[in-house]
Amino acid sequence: MAAKHTDPIREKLEHFVGKPLGSPEPQVAPDAVNLPMIRHWVDAMDDRNPVYLYEDAAKRTRFGGIVAPPAMLQAWTMGRPKIQGIAERGGSPDDIAFDNPITALDEEGFVATLATNSELEFERYLRPGDVLRSVNILESISTQKKTGLGLGYFITWVTTYTDGNGDVVGRQLFRILKFKPGSGAADA
16 A cells, blocks of 8 residues: 655645635725726726716616726725835735745745636626725645646635625635745756
8 A cells, every 4th residue: 555645834734724814804995996097997908898987878888887897806905015125025015924825835945926817706897986895715725736837836715805885796716826946847
């Protein structure tokens, strides 16, 4: 009978699964959904859908007024970045609590980060004036994987976005690979 392979690093991370990644309290967006930010977004994306900017046109649609582009969901809850010390935080725009799987993997030498995928789910369109809140829950941490970039772990969390009434307006699944630089196939 073959010996069962254990992953002591992964075992140390197990207690994070199912718990908030960051604050357990909902984080309130710094600004309400607003027309100037919608305008910046649609200009950057060259999205000329009139329901995003023109009240008269939007009133004649099923929306009955201006709505925000659904893909802006995450943008509304992003805080202002702290530029000072960003390199020391591994590129994170804000301070990171020390008791989390990302910091734990950094301490084990898995210091490189690659965003691998993001999936958005929308419950309803957002309207100017909506103030969003968000909570991040760690969904899963993979076993150690051997990738072309190096040995690493895939970390997945789900952010749930709610409005001022506590109603869910959308969700985002986000996955990163935390890997050990210099341990990839090309480095062997």
